[in-house]
Amino acid sequence: SLFDSPAERYLKARQSVQRFTVTQLGKCCSDAENTLPRSQWYMVHSYNFFLFPSTLGVTDVEFTLSASSIQFLSHYGFDYNKFLKDGIPYMNxxxxxxxxxxLLAGSWKWKVSSALDRDVLKKAIDEVTRWIAAAEEEETMILQDLSGYHLFEVQLVLRQALQNVWTEPLGDKKVMVKKVSPQHRQFLENSPDDYCQKELILLSARGFTNFFQTLVKAKKPLVGHNMLMDLMHLHEKFYKPLPESYEEFKRNIHNLFPVLIDTKTVTRSIRKKCKFPRVSNLLEVYAVLCNSNLNPKDPTCPVITLASDCSRYAEKQSPHEAGYDAFLCGSVLLKSAHLLLCRSADDAVEADPSFSQYLTVLAEYLNKVNFIRGDVSSINFSGEDAPRQHPPVLVVHVRGWPGLNEGQIYQEFKALCRFDVRRLSKDQFILLSNKYKHVKLVLRDYKHHTHLRVAVYRHWRHSPRVNCLLQ
Incomplete structure (x- = not known):
């Protein structure tokens, strides 16, 4: 709603982020190719990570699936098997x-969270207990088809239950079980080569969170497109549960990523400054910047080439696949920055503009994340949010039409133009639009309406609180 403040919208979005999971995450990075004659040649590496919440030693994670989202992702070829079976674990x-x-307690609590866990562990324990009764010391057996966290859980449970066994992962979903003496077992437990060391278990369970923390330590600019929800998911899934305070969320994100660049904010500004056609999604923005005369093919333009390990993105578009969207986002950033640099330069742009020059020309957009339909145009993660300049607010006074509600008011004006509606009092409603022409149209067409009197809202005249004080 246009009435939403950033804090109000944050609380609404927070509930959604807490309910849903992240299915995949894309990362695109590039290096200027020094072996080529121009520093403006960017060799791009784009990666697509399938993610699934970690279940090793933590409370079973529950999340919501939206039917429409499943249909949407299926339409664009999302691999649900890879998400469910091979998703990289993560935790906050x-x-x-x-x-x-x-882990510090020194014993592994066997917490069966599903029928699958129960079956896998029971099968492994039954096999080992039958085998060990007749086995000699140093004899071994192999457990098959153990993947993901089961690879650790089976070993930890067996070691806790049986003091005369030792386990080692063999790869290819296999675990070797060896019968050993208590003395040999103690020696092996102190070995630095033990694959079930607490540090290694933690490293495996954290999964993608390890990579997230590497990004945080790098302090490189983080680029996204319409990235508010992305930032909220990063905070919730890989850092800490989202705080109730909107301001605390902003501070946390700024500490994690001191430089944010939202290409939605950048391209929205370009659309105002240049003859940029109205587009609805990231792929269309990319197409416009690549194929229009906005970025003429002069020698100073950045040349973006996909590395061989992700060349399929050059051969076929993969919209809404996270890795491909990350590639689009990075490309839009470079092309937009070059366009702004060309428009800001008094003389011709130098032969090889550097990325630092692009950051300079993008300075006014740094840390300003797009805010969709609200009372600010962007969220400033390094300062105060600047209020949006709206057209005048309208007030509707209802006469002789009892029981009218917000939905009915919305439907009344919907045929003419679009307004967000909020009740002001029993017989008054506030109308808010982001288009001046809609305000003028309603004021003109409803000037002599029988039941609805529309006027420009004046706080001292129309506010119920002010009227109450004045009476």
Missing amino acids: DVQEKILIQH
Whole structure:
């Protein structure tokens, strides 16, 4: 709603982020290719990560699936098997502390969270207990078809239950079980080569969170497109549960990523400054910047080439695949920055503009993340949010039409133009639009309406609180 403040919208979005999971995440990075004659040649590496919440030693994670989202992703070829079977685990700080407590306790609590876990563990224990009764010391057996966290859980449970066995992962979903003496077992437990060391278990369970923390430490600019929800998911899934305070969320994100660039904010500004056609999504923005005369093919333009390990993105478009969208986002950033540099330069742009020059020309957009339909145009993660300049607010006074509600008011004006509606009092409603022409149209067409009197809202005249004080 246009009435939403950033804090109000944040609380609404927070509920959504807490319910849903992240299915995939894309990362695109590039280096200026020094072996080529121009520093403006960017060799791009784009990666697509399938993610799935970690279940090793933490409370079972529950998340919501939206039917429309499933249909949408299916339409664009999303691989649900890869998401469910091979998704990289991740956890936030709170979940990590729970796992560390289990590990430091020195014993593994067998917490069966599903029928699958129960079957896998029971099968492994039954096989080993039958085998070990007749086995000699140093004899071994192989457990098959153990993947993901089961690879660790089976070993930890067996080691806790049986003091005369030792386990080692063999790769290819296999675990070797060896019968050993208690003395040999103690020696092996102190070995630096033990694959079930607490540090290695934690490293595996954290999964993608390790990479997230590497990004945080790097302090490189983080680029996204319409990235508010992305930032909220990064905070919730890989850092800490989202705080109730909107301002605390802003501070946390700024500490994690001091430089944010939202290409939606950048291209929205370009559309105002240049003859940029109206587009609805990232792929269309990319197409316009690549194929229009906005970025003429002069020698100073950045040349973006996909590396061989992700060349399929050059051969076929893959919209809404995270890795491909990351590539589009990075390309839009470079092309937009070059366009702004060309428009800002008094003389011709130098032969090889550097990325630092692009950052300079993007300075006014840094840390300003697009805010869709609200009372600010962007969220400033390094300062105060600047209010949006709206057309005049309208007030509708209802006469002789009892029981009218916000939905009916919306439907009344919908045929003519679009307004967001909020009740002001029993017989008054506020109308808010982001288009001046809609305001003028309604004021003109409803000037003599029988039941609805429309006027420009004046706080001292129309506010119920002010009227109450004046009476």
